[in-house]
Amino acid sequence: MKRTMPKIEKACPECNRPLVVRRQRASGSLFLGCSGWPEHCQHTEAIPESVRMQLSGAPRLEGF
Numbered sequence: 095m096k097r098t099m100p101k102i103e104k105a106c107p108e109c110n111r112p113l114v115v116r117r118q119r120a121s122g123s124l125f126l127g128c129s130g131w132p133e134h135c136q137h138t139e140a141i142p143e144s145v146r147m148q149l150s151g152a153p154r155l156e157g158f
């Protein structure tokens with residue numbers, strides 16, 4: 095079963111593309127990244143608390 099990530103109602107301050115939730119491969123921690131990444135834009139920022147709550151309330155993404 096496929097789960098959708100929460101929608102991020104925020105645009106990239108640099109290029110105005112929507113930001114998306116991304117997961118760092120090494121640490122498994124989540125952050126917001128520009129949807130234009132990596133070709134068009136390298137903007138990233140810390141994930142807002144409200145979004146992190148939604149994510150942690152979801153069933154665990156084991157084997158993800």
Ligand SMILES: [Zn+2]
Nearest residue numbers: 106109128135
């Ligand atoms: Zn951007």
